Amino acid sequence: MASKFPPVQGGGSLIVAWQTKSKHILVVGGGEVAAGRILHALNADANVTVVCPVSGLNEEVAFRVAEGQVTHVDRNFEPADLDGADMVLCAIDDPEASTQVWKLCKEKRIPANIADVPPECDFYFGSVYRDGPLQVMVSTNGNGPKLASIVRKKIASTLPDNMGAAIDNVGRLRKKLREIAPRTEEGPKRMKWMSGVCESWSLDDLVEMNDADMEGLLAHYESGKIPALNEVRASQ
Template structure:
């Protein structure tokens, strides 16, 4: 059973550190910026791949630091993503993050991770996270593709309409929840 607790984080209001500027670092940075273009991210690496450099130049909230990682790089960050080819460095960073009560993700090493980056489906304001508990990112990717095709293009309009209805509802909280459940059920009944 997948016991991971899914959350959505306001990445522009916290600070994220990525250690490693190669392909994996690029992949992690791209995933963050695709979902949170205003994310505050620092990437520390001895070298940076061209793809990462090209991506970072369009995001003023991304800082690149070209030098070897130092434990003091963890200062003032909330989340750390390890993306180098040094398992030993990742273990050291993970241990220090645990001491500091920081969340850490170590690429391709689920036992060292506090969290995983899942596949994400976005249609306007609707965002769906998909996790396979670290077992098969490929299946998560396929599920994302399936859901992107399955969700109607009118999803944002539906969300805007439902927000308008929610804002106009009268009654106590329980009554509003019941009314919204009835209305959203009608949306799905029309699909059948």
């Protein structure tokens, strides 16, 4: 019986796509590591506050402050900075101060990442490849960040350059499908039909698909048929 199901492999992380849009992320520190954390948070549409003396800001963080991309508090961290924070990213070269931030976050039940201190992290940052809506993350669970970067580059080298554009179009098609078939009970049929489109159409077809093609393809949803792109265009 046990062979019918996947074995449990302990020691991993629960890798999820954390939605931080419009949430408040506090970054403690303003150096190179903090700059990377800030960019990740901004890419996820978070509201970012950076707590660090202006003298400690590196060129990239100073640029984001000057451009108004983040809110800057020009001083060292204080416990009151945690008020209203949904997440804390700490990247300072002071182990004692970092541990204090970690302990305060635990008291307030705020998820936190203390850079380069795996035991003081609720989550880790992996090595990420980005192409539009496509994000691929490789994690070593804090054991080998450089190796994660090497693996990520190998994976990225195997992906087509236009994968992001194809995913954008699939997302638009999926949204249009929900508009014409909004009922919850149609969920399984929608999923099966969309899967069929992704499996039967080539990547180039998905990239080339325009609004007229989508409308023509959606006309076949009710029947469950999935015509080829050239068939869709022939009937337009």
